Amino acid sequence: MISVALLSRPGLMDPMKSLLARELPGVTVASWSEAAARDAELAVCWKPEPGALAAMPKLKLIHSIAAGVDNILSDPTVPDVPLCRIVDPGITAAMTEFVLWGTLYIHRDFDRVISNARDGRWQRYDQRAAKDTRVGILGLGELGTDAARRLxxxxxxxxxxxxxxxxxxxxxxxxxxxxxxxxLSETDILVSLLPLTSSTVGLLDAARLSRLPKGAALILCSRGEHVVMDDLVALLRSRHLRGAVLDVFEQEPLPSDHPLWREPGVLVTPHMAAIASWETIAQQVAENARRLLRGETLLNVVDRARGY
Structure with missing residues (x-):
């Protein structure tokens, strides 16, 4: 039976141990802090330490626990073995729910009403028809396509x-x-659903965000690295942008003293837009482990050149 190493911050993937043991009877599962992890053939990862994967001489397969693999490929020493990701229809549905909620939160002025309510201020805003609000989806992969259709x-x-x-x-x-x-110039609410690649890091900087019309808003539920946060804050403070719903950040968890928590017009959510269950992750990892042992085609293999 194959041996598995769990590479993440301490404790994050503890639920995977029992689930993989159930899916793969006889499997050996070790956290990265355990010596046995270095000799594992399958690495299950979320933001592994730089150089960790290169230190595994028997490694045959790397598996992300998410749809994105940027947290793995950011390490230039990652070995040239197959890299797979999680594909879960439930993630698509959850992301679409988040996008619809975020769009309505801005379109129906809930952002302003909630702020007013804290001050005991009764103020209604003119309602707009949905057709008069231009929603732009940045990234038309599976997630972006589903969200666009529902909108x-x-x-x-x-x-x-x-x-x-x-x-x-x-x-x-x-x-x-x-x-x-x-x-961008024709978008009132921008929804970022791009994968994180070398070409999308910092894509939404001051120049690009300034292309949005005055009063536009941003919903960020892809990766924090897509946005130059200082530029976003500057445009919010200048009132060029109305507000932002931010679900992802370069540093997570976002420190409690980070100014974004208290920036007017910004709503911070804790990377909750779409999360695969540990059961689904374990099932897909186990299936690829079985396929690896049988020499069969793996599921959801990443094209490293594209980054997804």
Whole structure:
């Protein structure tokens, strides 16, 4: 039977030990703090220490516990073995719920009403039809496509940007670097659902965020590294941007003394938009372990050149 190492901050993946033991009878599972982890053949990871994977001479497979693998590929010493990710339909549904909620939170002025309520201020705002709010989805992969379709169903004016051309019913689509600025200039609520790659780190800086119309808002539920946070804060304070819902950050958990917690117009949520269950993760990791042992094609293998 295969041996497994769990590479993450201490305690994070403790639930995986019993679940993998159930899925793979006879499996050996060790946390990175245990000596046995170095000799494991399968590494299950979330933000492993730099150089950790390279220190595993028997490694045959690396498995992320999430849909994204940027937390693994950020280490240039990662060995050239197959890298797989989690694909869970439940994640798509959960992310779409979060995007719909965030859009309605801004569109129906709940952000302003909640702020007013803290001060005991009764103030109603003019209601707008959904068709008069332009929602732009940055990234039209599986997550972005599903969110865009549901927003269309609710009557919003939806556009989407992707690296390569795509067509979606009811969605105005843009593609390629040259189309990014025009896309942003026609977006009232920007939803970032891009994967994190070398080309998307810092993509939303002052220049790009300034392309959004005055009074626009941001919903960030992809990766914190997509946004230059100081630039975002500056645009919020200048009133060019109305507000932001931020679910992901370069440093997580976000420290309790971080100024974003108290920045007017910003709502911080604790990376909760879409989370696969430990049971689903264990099942998919175990299936790929069995396939590896049988010499069969692995599921959800990452194209390292693309980063997803």
């Amino acid at each position: 269309v169903d609710l009557g919003f004016a939806v556009s989407g940007w992707s690296r390569s051309p795509k067509q979606l019913a009811g969605v105005r689509t843009f593609s390629g670097t040259d189309a990014l600025d025009p896309f």
